[in-house]
Amino acid sequence: MSASTAPATSDQVSAPPPTELSAEDPRRTLLGSTLQSVLAVVVALILGGLLIAVTDERVRQAAGYFFARPGDTLSAMWRAASSAYIAMFYGAVYNPNGSTLADRLYPLTETLTVATPLILAGLGVALAFRAGLFNIGAQGQILIGATLAAWVGFAWQLPVGLHLLAVVVAGAAGGAVWGGIVGLIKARTGAHEVILTIMLNYVALNLVAWLLTLPGFQREGSSNPISPPVADTAMFPKLLGDHFRLHWGFVVAVLATVAVAWLLNRSTVGFELRAVGANPRAARTAGISVTRGFVVVMLLAGLLAGLAGTAQIAGTEHSLTSGVAASFGFDAITVALLGRSRPWGTFFAGILYGAFRAGGVTMQSMTGTNIDIVLVVQSLIVLFVALPPLFKFATRRSQEAAA
Amino acid sequence: MTTRRLRTLGTLGLAGVTGLVLAGCGAAPDNAGDSSAQASDFKGCIVSDDGGFQDRSFNQSSYEGLKAAEEHKGIQISQAESQSETEFEPNLTSMAQQGCNLTVSVGFLLADTTKKVAAANPDKHFAIVDDNSIKADNVKPIVYNTAQAAFLAGYLAAGTSETGKVATYGGMDIPTVTVFMDGFADGVKYYNEKNKADVQVLGWNKDSQNGTFLSSFQDSSKAKTVTQNLIGEGADVVLPVAGQAAQGTVDAVTEANRSGKDVRLIWPDTDGYETLDAGKEFLLTSVLKEMSTSVEDVVTQAADGNFDNTQYVGTLENGGVGLAPYHDQQDEVSEDLDKQVQQLKQDIIDGKVTVQSKNAPTA
DSSP states (O other): OOGGGOOOOGGGTTSOOOOOOOTTOTTHHHHOOHHHHHHHHHHHHHHHHHHHHHHOHHHHHHHTTTTTOHHHHHHHHHHHHHHHHHHHHHHHTOOTTOSSHHHHHHHHHHHHHHHHHHHHHHHHHHHHHHTTOOOOTHHHHHHHHHHHHHHHHHHOOOOTTHHHHHHHHHHHHHHHHHHHHHHHHHHHHOOOHHHHHHHHHHHHHHHHHHHTTSGGGSOTTOOSSOOOOOOGGGSOOBSSOTTSOOBTHHHHHHHHHHHHHHHHHHSHHHHHHHHHHHOHHHHHHTTOOHHHHHHHHHHHHHHHHHHHHHIIIIIIIOSOOTTTTTTHHHHHHHHHHHTTTOHHHHHHHHHHHHHHHHHHHHHHHHHOOOTHHHHHHHHHHHHHHHHHHHHHHHHHHHHHHHO | OHHHHHHHHHHHHHHHHHHHHHHTTSOOOOOOOOOOOOSOOOEEEEEOOTTOTTSSSHHHHHHHHHHHHHHHHOOEEEEEOOSSGGGHHHHHHHHHHTTOSEEEEESGGGHHHHHHHHHHOTTSEEEEETOOOOOOTTEEEEEEOHHHHHHHHHHHHHHHOSSSEEEEEESSSSHHHHHHHHHHHHHHHHHHHHHTOOOEEESEETTTTEEOBOSOSSOHHHHHHHHHHHHHTTOOEEEEEOGGGGHHHHHHHHHHHHTTOOOEEEEEESOHHHHOSSOGGGEEEEEEEOHHHHHHHHHHHHHTTOOOOSOEEEOTTTTSEEEOOOGGGGGGSOHHHHHHHHHHHHHHHHTSSOOOOTTSOOO
16 A cells, blocks of 8 residues: 555556655655554653653652652552553543443444544545645635535435435535635645645634624524534434444545545556655656646545535534534644555544544543643654654754764 | 753753752651541532633633532532533533533533433433523523623723723623623613713624624734724723633733823623732722632532522622622722712612613523
8 A cells, every 4th residue: 555556557657656765755754654653652652641640749749759758659650640541541442330331332432433524634634645735724624514514404404315415515515625726726826735725724714703603604592603403314324323423424434535545546546646746747747737636636635624524513513613623624634644644544543533532531531631631642643753754854964964 | 063962951951850859858748548538429520611721711710619619518520621612522421421410511602512411311410601591400501690790890980981981892792792791881871871971882882782802712912902992992991801812901901001091901700800910900890700609509509419400690689790899999989989889789689770681691
């Protein structure tokens, strides 16, 4: 599944195959080894544990007499960190205190529920990465997708099945348009996609905030900025019954992963996108339209993020608020980075981040550990994923300076 | 260059370690065992909205109420901060699963989720602050008729204004905000009727329900600009109903006073004299919404086994809303004006003066 194993079918022979990346290539950050990702997660968790330990009240008390009885401090540190992570495990994977099997497995389904939008938006970011574009705009694409999905969901009356389909199409289209605008402007004017996507995030957020002040987007008899709930026919059915929040949106996420994997590794379009990402000049020489590539990849990236917005509306939240996208659009960048921009890598990174989010809730309520610790661990992961290439870059620079 | 930097780092590190070593020289306590007896096995829990428990506003006051109940009743507590709206349901569900007897949801944004989780956990009790849309056996709404206290603040502001103009603005155009502004505007109007004065209110028109809003509770730089504009238009008392963003008003008022103007502000929700870091000398009063008291009451009742689902409405009569002391501005408020305000408070309690607002909770 790496960039070097591209299928060379007869009609693609004319295009240069994406070459093996050299060690200095900054894109190694995106396409590095799985081992690096796993190590990054482990080290981040260890550092996070240390942070939990030193911020713990009992540890600080015990540290006051560290030299009189050092064991107290160390055991308090161990207790603080381990209890926090055990609580996180209980909240993310398996809760042994549950009375029924359903209760015990509830955390796992919660993880998958939270992972759904992360996987979908992460795939969008990963796809753009592979074509050499930094899509920072997943947040806005999710919001616009969610807005359209919600509007079709509460304002339209359609029969069962058709309504949900309309909601999904609307959400995907909303995201695709919001992403496509970026691709189009970049292709036409050469404006940088990072600036465009960041700015469009603000436009999307304020657009939603403004829409929610209009009576048509508010509940009857209320001026609170929250839309009416979508109709029952517009909701994703629950995957495992009403006891769990897990919904068919997760199946959509799995299908999307399969589709993106096929697109990237087995289709002509995917091959062209990767060629554009690997070396735009060579791709152009080989007759691939780079500008068309930008538009196509941003449309697809937006579509995937729009599906993430749809999963929020039709799956879990059911009403539009300006906070419906949480920080999923930004977490998606991390997810794609940790997943090394590969479809299944992104899928599992999404589930890991879903586990952090779901587990963080339980960690906070069970042990009183500040939920911001989860954010610190997530940020450390990004740091460690990005660190090795940075380190190489820095040592090379200092060697050059010494020479 | 590199070696020098390394040496600096080394020195810093050494200093840090020394600090730790010195800090760790205390004597070990006796192992007399932890005898902190839990007086009650009742568990009270709280879930914030995305403002968090350090918002100097309703999340914080509600949390303080729960902590007060922990201290006074010896109950166990647990708290969960929501980083975003998508965490409301996992947080509330997690509380119910952990065996919280009563869970307090803070804010109308949690209404849908509270309703759903309460229906799924009929044996658990819930209370929700600032929302009374839920009708369920196990949910107690806690709401406030803040218009009554803001009415007094409006009267007071009009009475102390020298320019004949007072102002208010909101964070967002939502009922829990506009209820302050309605009361404030009516208080000014009442002052005009009583004293044949013509004090104007800037930033809010109660009849058309239009006014100045930030569209944010965090954007303090916008709050500062808005306040500077209001002061520029002649207002000399400002009531910002804008959560954390209201800090911008404190800055603007402080600057205006430094440049020779005489401007004061009225703080919403909590007594600003206790929560503000700077600028408290310009605080005329605060419109209090005693969330910590009412949350403590509700939790205490539930811990005593007296939970009920009738809604609690904070009023001047039951002390759920009120006006803070004048603190440093005591001299600016004439004895006569203070007497009028106290009389007005009694009149509202007795029903001689009615405060009306479409944004106030209906009983």
